[in-house]
Amino acid sequence: MTTLTFEDFKLGHFGTFGPRHVTREDILAYAREYDPQPMHLDEAAAAKSMLKGLSGSGWHLSSLMMRMMFDGFIGRTASMGSPGVNEMRWLSPLRPGDDLMLDIEVEEARVSSSRPDTGIVTFKGVVKNAAGVTLAEMVSPIIVRRRADAAAE
Amino acid sequence: MTTLTFEDFKLGHFGTFGPRHVTREDILAYAREYDPQPMHLDEAAAAKSMLKGLSGSGWHLSSLMMRMMFDGFIGRTASMGSPGVNEMRWLSPLRPGDDLMLDIEVEEARVSSSRPDTGIVTFKGVVKNAAGVTLAEMVSPIIVRRRADAAAE
Numbered sequence: 001m002t003t004l005t006f007e008d009f010k011l012g013h014f015g016t017f018g019p020r021h022v023t024r025e026d027i028l029a030y031a032r033e034y035d036p037q038p039m040h041l042d043e044a045a046a047a048k049s050m051l052k053g054l055s056g057s058g059w060h061l062s063s064l065m066m067r068m069m070f071d072g073f074i075g076r077t078a079s080m081g082s083p084g085v086n087e088m089r090w091l092s093p094l095r096p097g098d099d100l101m102l103d104i105e106v107e108e109a110r111v112s113s114s115r116p117d118t119g120i121v122t123f124k125g126v127v128k129n130a131a132g133v134t135l136a137e138m139v140s141p142i143i144v145r146r147r148a149d150a151a152a153e
Numbered sequence: 154m155t156t157l158t159f160e161d162f163k164l165g166h167f168g169t170f171g172p173r174h175v176t177r178e179d180i181l182a183y184a185r186e187y188d189p190q191p192m193h194l195d196e197a198a199a200a201k202s203m204l205k206g207l208s209g210s211g212w213h214l215s216s217l218m219m220r221m222m223f224d225g226f227i228g229r230t231a232s233m234g235s236p237g238v239n240e241m242r243w244l245s246p247l248r249p250g251d252d253l254m255l256d257i258e259v260e261e262a263r264v265s266s267s268r269p270d271t272g273i274v275t276f277k278g279v280v281k282n283a284a285g286v287t288l289a290e291m292v293s294p295i296i297v298r299r300r301a302d303a304a305a306e
Binding site for chain 1 (some may be wrong): 187203242
């Protein structure tokens with residue numbers, strides 16, 4: 001399998017990945033470890049919350065977006081890591097049983113000035129449930145190696 | 154224990170929380186589930202990576218910041234959830250054995266115009282290792298209920 005390098009990321013729609021099924025146990029397991037707020041862990045408390053029922057942590061949804069990006073393309077990309085996240089919006093709750101689909105768009109792609117053998121690709125990810133409701137959007141730059149013969153051009 | 158409401162969050166430094174110890178197994182467990190890139194999972198590959206040694210996923214560090222916020226004050230705050238993250242910067246790698254400390258500042262606090270019984274408190278979190286090196290910074294708004302008698306004022 002060919003490794004994707006900076007040159008493979010053109011502006012515009014890159015791909016749609018999923019589905020990723022999310023169980024009640026997945027939601028509880030993440031919440032117990034990282035975000036044990038009652039709305040993510042306790043059915044009775046969750047029913048009374050603003051989100052009206054058990055919902056996954058936004059950080060869980062973000063972690064799942066990372067995993068879907070890995071399975072979709074990062075796992076075969078010459079990725080060198082990421083300096084952070086420009087923006088993350090949690091728009092609708094993640095629910096037990098959701099099947100997630102992730103749309104990825106390349107918003108920006110530029111060669112690094114400090115490391116000319118790498119580029120920075122800024123991705124916009126939009127994750128939806130099976131009903132097509134957008135659950136979250138994020139904008140995230142990733143450092144990607146350039147093709148070996150490209151840096152010398 | 155008194156529940157913290159919107160009125161308890163004044164502009165400026167709010168608190169310092171931790172330490173939270175992070176083991177090699179913690180790093181591997183998160184990576185296996187959410188971010189199985191070699192730099193987070195494979196010692197030999199990690200040694201050759203830009204980060205020169207096994208490092209935790211940025212998303213793991215973000216998840217740990219959420220947990221430290223929960224343990225520090227969110228767990229006793231009338232929190233109603235969060236609309237997202239304004240910015241997240243991963244500045245230095247999370248390493249096995251790190252002991253994390255989290256500084257929390259209130260950057261902004263305003264009453265919601267659409268839900269006058271709530272306010273939006275925007276926190277800046279800075280997480281450091283025991284050597285005082287900043288590993289990550291994030292700016293994140295949280296929706297917090299106002300004191301029962303405050304909304305009527």
